[in-house]
Amino acid sequence: MTPITNTTEVSPVAAAMEVAAAEKMLRDMAYVLKLARRVKAEMSAEQAPEKAIVARAWERALVA
Incomplete structure (x- = not known):
């Protein structure tokens, strides 16, 4: 049998075009x-939740 x-x-030129196309695809x-x-x-x-600035517990009580 013959393989x-x-x-x-x-x-x-065709090989260079394939390489250029592959490089363009990789850049994209x-x-x-x-x-x-x-x-x-x-x-x-x-x-990201913003952190509230809370100084001391007794100051929060005065503000509320």
Whole structure:
């Protein structure tokens, strides 16, 4: 039996185009992840409860 092999030759230009496309995709993904990180930080900052400034118990009684 003769083994079946399909060897496709890729030109250097086609290989370079594939590499360029992969690099562009990776840059786009890095940008999306950076934006997602920024949005997550903004959302968590909005959800953080603000701490009330309370000095002493007897001062709270006078204010209330």
